[in-house]
Amino acid sequence: FRLPASEAVVNRMGFNNAGAAALAARLAALPRPLGVPLGISLGKSKVTPLDEAVEDYLASYRALRGHGDYFAVNVSSPNTPGLRSLQDRAHLDALLGALVGEKPVLVKIAPDLTEAAIAELLEVCLARGAAGVIATNTTLSRDGLAGVDVERGAQAGGLSGRPLTGRARDVVAVVHRETGGRRPSIGVGGVLDPDDAARMFDAGAALVQLYTGFIYRGPALVRAAVRATAGSAPPSTAPDPVAGR
Numbered sequence: 001f002r003l004p005a006s007e008a009v010v011n012r013m014g015f016n017n018a019g020a021a022a023l024a025a026r027l028a029a030l031p032r033p034l035g036v037p038l039g040i041s042l043g044k045s046k047v048t049p050l051d052e053a054v055e056d057y058l059a060s061y062r063a064l065r066g067h068g069d070y071f072a073v074n075v076s077s078p079n080t081p082g083l084r085s086l087q088d089r090a091h092l093d094a095l096l097g098a099l100v101g102e103k104p105v106l107v108k109i110a111p112d113l114t115e116a117a118i119a120e121l122l123e124v125c126l127a128r129g130a131a132g133v134i135a136t137n138t139t140l141s142r143d144g145l146a147g148v149d150v151e152r153g154a155q156a157g158g159l160s161g162r163p164l165t166g167r168a169r170d171v172v173a174v175v176h177r178e179t180g181g182r183r184p185s186i187g188v189g190g191v192l193d194p195d196d197a198a199r200m201f202d203a204g205a206a207l208v209q210l211y212t213g214f215i216y217r218g219p220a221l222v223r224a225a226v227r228a229t230a231g232s233a234p235p236s237t238a239p240d241p242v243a244g245r
Contacts, residue, residue: 001157002215003149007192008164009212011138012157014079015043020060027067040068041108042099043077050082053091058098065103073099076110076137078158084110089120096128104131111136111167111189115174122178132184132206135171139164139189161212165190169203176204192216194228201229 001010017023023040042064044056061071073095075086086092087109099105107130109121125133138158145153145163153159168189175185187205191197192213200208208229213221 001152001155003145003153003161004216005146006144006149006153006162007212007216008145008149008153008159008161009215010153010155010157010159012079012155014046015074015077020063024063024067027064037069038067039070039072039106040064041072041074043074043080044083044086046080050085050091053086054095054098057095061099068103070104070106070131071099072106072108072134074108074137076108078110078138078140087113087117087121089124092121092124093128096124096130100129106130106132106134106186108134108137109171111139111164111171112141113171118171118174119178122175122183125183126179130183132186133175133179134186134188134209135175135205136164136168136189139167141167160189161216162190162192165192165196169200172200172205173203191225193221194225197225198229 003010027038042057042060044053048056057073065071075083075092075095077083086095092107096105096107107121107125109118113121122133138160140158141163142150142153142159143163168187172185172187175183181204184206185204186207186209187200187203188209188211190212191200191208191210196213197208208225210221210225
């Protein structure tokens with residue numbers, strides 16, 4: 001649902017797909033090499049109980065590990081019931097303990113976590129050898145909406161776009177500070193112009209992702225951001241999340 005006055009979007013799509021086996025079959029049919037790094041996002045099924053989440057992620061990982069250069073572990077979508085509780089120390093420790101190893105694993109976190117919760121989560125990521133962090137997912141907050149969008153924005157779902165710009169950048173800065181640059185972060189959330197991308201890099205991001213920016217600026221935003229931020233990405237002391245093993 002578009003909220004144009006706020007340059008925002010609310011979505012509650014969840015993880016709509018045909019499953020890991022179907023994705024593996026499609027990827028197996030592609031010509032190799034692809035010529036670009038391929039990241040694969042993992043999230044538990046909506047119907048999987050929380051106490052079976054690790055095996056759910058692991059089953060998808062096993063089906064797809066031969067195709068991905070890195071794997072994004074989504075434990076922060078607001079649209080899958082119970083998923084965000086996997087950011088808790090015990091749940092995340094068990095999950096990363098099962099997944100980290102053969103391929104680089106990055107953890108996608110919510111923007112609604114407190115700094116203390118982010119620091120605790122990062123302790124687990126460092127201890128378990130996660131290759132990096134994706135900051136952030138969509139938010140449950142409705143702060144920053146223009147008055148005309150408030151009623152429409154009140155519906156269920158995760159909010160993305162301009163209202164998330166500052167918070168996503170702040171989370172990237174916390175990740176960079178708490179890890180001491182030992183793990184790269186991918187900055188995502190409210191990047192709608194080249195200046196937003198540049199400020200993500202200034203906050204410590206090693207890479208930047210675009211989603212809602214495509215809706216309000218179109219694909220030309222990619223080239224504009226690349227040109228404006230050439231050389232802006234800070235060096236990382238950690239292995240490259242794509243090339244590192």
